[in-house]
Amino acid sequence: MSPGDLQFFVRAARSASLSAAARELAVSPQAASAALKRLESALGFRLFVRSTRSLRPTPEGLAFLDACERGLALIDQARERLAAGREALAGRIRMSMPSDLGRNLVLPWLQAFREQHPGIEFELQLTDRVAGLYREAVDVALRYGEPADTQLVALALAPHNRRVLCASPAYLARHGRPAQPQDLAQHRCLSYRLSDRPHERWRFERDGRELAVEVHAALRCDDGDAVRRMAIFGEGIAYKSGLDVADDLRRGALVALCEDWQGEPAPLFLACADRSALRPAVQRLRDFLVERLAGLG
Numbered sequence: 001m002s003p004g005d006l007q008f009f010v011r012a013a014r015s016a017s018l019s020a021a022a023r024e025l026a027v028s029p030q031a032a033s034a035a036l037k038r039l040e041s042a043l044g045f046r047l048f049v050r051s052t053r054s055l056r057p058t059p060e061g062l063a064f065l066d067a068c069e070r071g072l073a074l075i076d077q078a079r080e081r082l083a084a085g086r087e088a089l090a091g092r093i094r095m096s097m098p099s100d101l102g103r104n105l106v107l108p109w110l111q112a113f114r115e116q117h118p119g120i121e122f123e124l125q126l127t128d129r130v131a132g133l134y135r136e137a138v139d140v141a142l143r144y145g146e147p148a149d150t151q152l153v154a155l156a157l158a159p160h161n162r163r164v165l166c167a168s169p170a171y172l173a174r175h176g177r178p179a180q181p182q183d184l185a186q187h188r189c190l191s192y193r194l195s196d197r198p199h200e201r202w203r204f205e206r207d208g209r210e211l212a213v214e215v216h217a218a219l220r221c222d223d224g225d226a227v228r229r230m231a232i233f234g235e236g237i238a239y240k241s242g243l244d245v246a247d248d249l250r251r252g253a254l255v256a257l258c259e260d261w262q263g264e265p266a267p268l269f270l271a272c273a274d275r276s277a278l279r280p281a282v283q284r285l286r287d288f289l290v291e292r293l294a295g296l297g
Contacts, residue, residue: 003075005035006068009047011137012036013065016055024137073276089281090119097142100224100244101268102126106142109292113285120281128194128224140272140282142289144241147271153278154269155286158293163263164242165202166254170234178237181213181258188236190227191217202239204261211261215239241266246296268293 011021012032022032040047047061057065076091097106103126114120125138144161147154165181171188178184181204192199198220204211218236221227228245231238232253238245242263248254270286272278278286 002038003072005039006072008032008035009039010065010068010072012048012055013057013061014137018050018055070276073279077276077279089117089284091279091281092121092123093281093285094123094137094139095141096125096127096138098144098224099126099128100228101142101241103225104228104247105243105292106289109289113288116288117281117284120285128192128222139277140270143269143271144266146267146269152271152273153275154271155278156267157270157286157289158243158268161242161266161268163202163239163266164245164249165204165237165239165257165261165263166231166245166249167237167257168232168234168254169252171231171236172255174234178257181211181261184213184215184237187215188218189215190230190236190238191215191220192224192227192239193220193222199239203264204258205264206261239263241268243268243293243296 008021008025008027011024012018015021015024018032018036019029022029025032027035036047043060043064045060046058047064049056049058102124110122110124114122123137142157143154165178165184175187178187181202184202189200198217200215200217202213202215204213219227219230221230224240224244227238228240228248230236231240232248237257238254243266245254249256270289272282
């Protein structure tokens with residue numbers, strides 16, 4: 001059983017598709033089918049129940065999947081420890097992150113990280129859809145808020161990050177500045193939608209008092225970067241992660257509002273399915289991101 005065949009099996013099981021796994025690994029459908037047949041022949045049992053549209057692991061396949069993932073993770077860890085011993089990290093990190101954070105902060109940082117560690121390769125998902133760490137080809141994910149799934153490993157990157165109420169100088173010149181969060185009822189607000197749930201109940205804190213304000217959305221969008229850009233264009237007031245708008249606030253493209261109230265917490269975490277994903281390269285990346293995020297304060 002070659003490592004390549006085992007990697008293909010893991011991808012196929014997680015994506016529930018032979019063709020999707022073949023595309024991810026850049027092999028032909030014929031080569032993918034042959035890899036699966038080799039594994040099943042070597043093991044002496046079927047790994048999948050196949051239909052024309054789906055691929056489902058058998059009970060034996062599920063048991064073998066768990067062992068495979070742990071074994072491949074150990075191989076990756078051993079390879080990276082050897083590389084770290086030579087003071088060079090190598091390997092591929094498959095990473096998911098929110099669109100705004102990824103495009104405007106993390107992508108340039110990853111370029112700097114790769115200059116320090118040219119042996120590292122990245123496979124990136126920039127999406128506001130929450131990646132499934134158990135079923136998708138993702139090693140780690142950057143997420144706002146501590147994951148609800150307590151089985152995930154979550155390491156804090158920016159634990160004190162909060163949302164910021166903000167608008168462009170052009171919007172404020174036309175519509176005035178809200179003096180308190182309750183005034184948002186008279187303003188155009190830009191709403192972010194996650195998994196078809198609009199975020200239109202904005203929470204604030206001051207002196208131990210909590211306040212929730214229902215806002216009217218002049219625009220709803222499922223892309224956080226688009227919401228930020230529309231705020232810069234003067235289309236309304238946004239309620240964004242402080243990390244996402246730090247540079248915009250610094251250069252005056254956006255202005256913070258109601259600063260005597262704190263926005264709701266939005267801590268940033270690095271999440272993974274289990275600790276086997278915390279290979280030396282991932283740990284070094286985590287330290288690098290913590291340092292860069294601290295520099296924004």
